[in-house]
Amino acid sequence: MPQTKNISRFFSVWRGSFLNEEPDSHAKPFSERELQQLWFEHLLPSTLETLSGEPVKIIQAGWWNQEGGPDFRDAAFQVGEQAVLLGDMEMHLDASDWERHGHHLDSEYNRVVLHVSLKGAPGTTHVRLQNGARVPTVALEHFLGSDWFGLSRECLSHAAVPRSAMPGRCAEWVGRMEEASLHALLQEAGMHRLQVKGARMLRQICRDGREQVLWEALAEALGYKENKMPFRLLARLCPWREIAGLPPAQREARLFGVAGFLPEVEITTLKKDGRTHASKLWREWWQMREGLSGQAPFFPAKIWKGRNTRPANHPQRRVAALSIVAGILPEMLSALNERNWREATRRMAKMRHPFFDCHATLKSPALESGEALVGASRLAEIQINVFAPWLLAADPQAGAELIASMPTAQSNALTKLAYERIIGTQRPTFRAKTPVEQQGLIEIYSRFCSRDESGCAACFFPEGLCRLREDAAG
Numbered sequence: 001m002p003q004t005k006n007i008s009r010f011f012s013v014w015r016g017s018f019l020n021e022e023p024d025s026h027a028k029p030f031s032e033r034e035l036q037q038l039w040f041e042h043l044l045p046s047t048l049e050t051l052s053g054e055p056v057k058i059i060q061a062g063w064w065n066q067e068g069g070p071d072f073r074d075a076a077f078q079v080g081e082q083a084v085l086l087g088d089m090e091m092h093l094d095a096s097d098w099e100r101h102g103h104h105l106d107s108e109y110n111r112v113v114l115h116v117s118l119k120g121a122p123g124t125t126h127v128r129l130q131n132g133a134r135v136p137t138v139a140l141e142h143f144l145g146s147d148w149f150g151l152s153r154e155c156l157s158h159a160a161v162p163r164s165a166m167p168g169r170c171a172e173w174v175g176r177m178e179e180a181s182l183h184a185l186l187q188e189a190g191m192h193r194l195q196v197k198g199a200r201m202l203r204q205i206c207r208d209g210r211e212q213v214l215w216e217a218l219a220e221a222l223g224y225k226e227n228k229m230p231f232r233l234l235a236r237l238c239p240w241r242e243i244a245g246l247p248p249a250q251r252e253a254r255l256f257g258v259a260g261f262l263p264e265v266e267i268t269t270l271k272k273d274g275r276t277h278a279s280k281l282w283r284e285w286w287q288m289r290e291g292l293s294g295q296a297p298f299f300p301a302k303i304w305k306g307r308n309t310r311p312a313n314h315p316q317r318r319v320a321a322l323s324i325v326a327g328i329l330p331e332m333l334s335a336l337n338e339r340n341w342r343e344a345t346r347r348m349a350k351m352r353h354p355f356f357d358c359h360a361t362l363k364s365p366a367l368e369s370g371e372a373l374v375g376a377s378r379l380a381e382i383q384i385n386v387f388a389p390w391l392l393a394a395d396p397q398a399g400a401e402l403i404a405s406m407p408t409a410q411s412n413a414l415t416k417l418a419y420e421r422i423i424g425t426q427r428p429t430f431r432a433k434t435p436v437e438q439q440g441l442i443e444i445y446s447r448f449c450s451r452d453e454s455g456c457a458a459c460f461f462p463e464g465l466c467r468l469r470e471d472a473a474g
Contacts, residue, residue: 032093035118036071039091040064040166048116050136051095051125054080056114060455062089063165063417068226068305069108074450077114079136087113095121095137104128107302114138165417168449169456171424173465179430185468186432190440191400197385198392198399205393214333215240217386218325222318222374225413226305231318234259234299243326252323253284258292259319260299261362274362277355311360312371320356321373337394339402341387348374348382380409384435408435418445 038044039061048056062075070088077085088111092098095117103109107130115127120139127135174182204213216235223231237258243251256262262278262285304315325332328347335343351373358366374382383406391399411419415432418441423430432438448461456462 032091035091035093036064039072039089039116044140048138048140050079050138051120052136054136056136056138058455059084060452061166063421067413070112075114076452076455079114085113087111089114089116091115092117094119095124095127095139098127098137103130105130107131108305116140165421165449167424167426168421169459169462170422170448170465171426173462174423175426177465177468181468182430183433183437186437186440186444187434188440189443190434190436190438193439193443194384194388194392194403194436195396197389198396201389202393211240211244211329211333214336214386214390215326215329217390218329218382219322221378221382221386222322222325223315224309224313224318224378226309227315227318230259230299230303230315231322234319235322240326240329244329248323248327249280250284250288251326252320253281254288254292255319255323256281256316257285257289258299259315260303261316261319271363271365273355273366274359274364278362311364312367312375314360314364316361317356317359317373320353321351324351324353324373336387336390339391339395339398341383341391341402341406344387345379345383349376349379377410380407380435381412383407384409384439388435403436404434406435408432409438411438414442414445418442418449421445421449 044058046058048058050056057078058075059078060074060076062072065071065073065088070090072089072091075087075089077089079085088109090098090103090109090112092101092115095115097117098104098115103112104127110129110131110133112129112135115135115137117137117139119141120137125137127137129135177185201213201217204216208216212235216232219231219235220228223229234255238255243254246254253262262281306314309315325348328351332344332347335341335347349372353373356373358370360367384403388399388403388406391402393399415438422441422444432441444461448459452459
């Protein structure tokens, strides 16, 4: 193919750049992770070719998703003369692995816009998504040449520990900023993010009332990133005013029933503890479900994501926690009205459940050691993502002072990604001092990086930093 000469020249540059490779590096089987790392480290040419013969220009490689779902998120490509495609990318050693792994049946892969494999599959030029769309496939072996295996391992044999994202253009300017200026920038961006959330909460309060808005916000926070929307929907289908007056067993039964966790339970197959608790829930649920059948749809099982979730964070355990939140919500609301976010946090930290303190699901064996229904790291996330906007909506000035006293949350996948993209490698020891600064990192990443389709080329944030530095100097 016409690209082969250029690609060979491309790799010849790398051949002399990495010495002391392992003697048997050519003989080792090539792994899917090495293929991903090759993509991530930008060791492939910027233009590839699909199995149907169309050129594919890589505009943005995306960030390396090392959890469940597609391998790379928020990538950007141009296939032929089409408009730029922004979405996810999945990699395999063999093109047939797409169906072998069940991705064609998984809605989580519906944002994939390009499938890249090492080897092609006979008669296959595209893969099919769960929603019926077709996505082109690039098979690297078709135009990279037979010596590609060894050359690629030469490039990777001394590669750094994999990151999730490569530093953006802004990282260079961030590296030149005074540390105090960088902290001030993040603080300002973080306060903007929280004020926007607070304004949104205020509009929702005017529409739905304070209790329902807090109820939905706490439900979403208990859903973590994978189940945020199902939890918010559950809180809407089970309005707080309707279930607040129910006895605890009925509250839990209604939430479990609407969530779809009870219809699939074969009680006789459960272990003794699970069988006892599921029977209690069923006794309450079967009496109320007829009256709800015309009002609240019961969730299909596929709406919940639990494959990449720690057992202690399973959606069933979180729904049990939500049923307890329904009972203590008035006390939490009262504490927040008195600007006492610590008391609101303490109420959640004290939540206990006779079954789910020691179990992840109705079917699972007992956890090796009992865990809090809501752990310290999740409570810190709730403080900054729920309580902080709530306080700002009620009183911007007092809210800002209270937020300054909140503890910094643990770094999560999103903040780690933002550090790597925005701060880069020039300031490896830099860390946000406050939860507001952490929110600032997320705001900058969300507003600029995640919306960029140009691989940083058209992003104006680096130029903004340059002007900021010039203004400070002049």
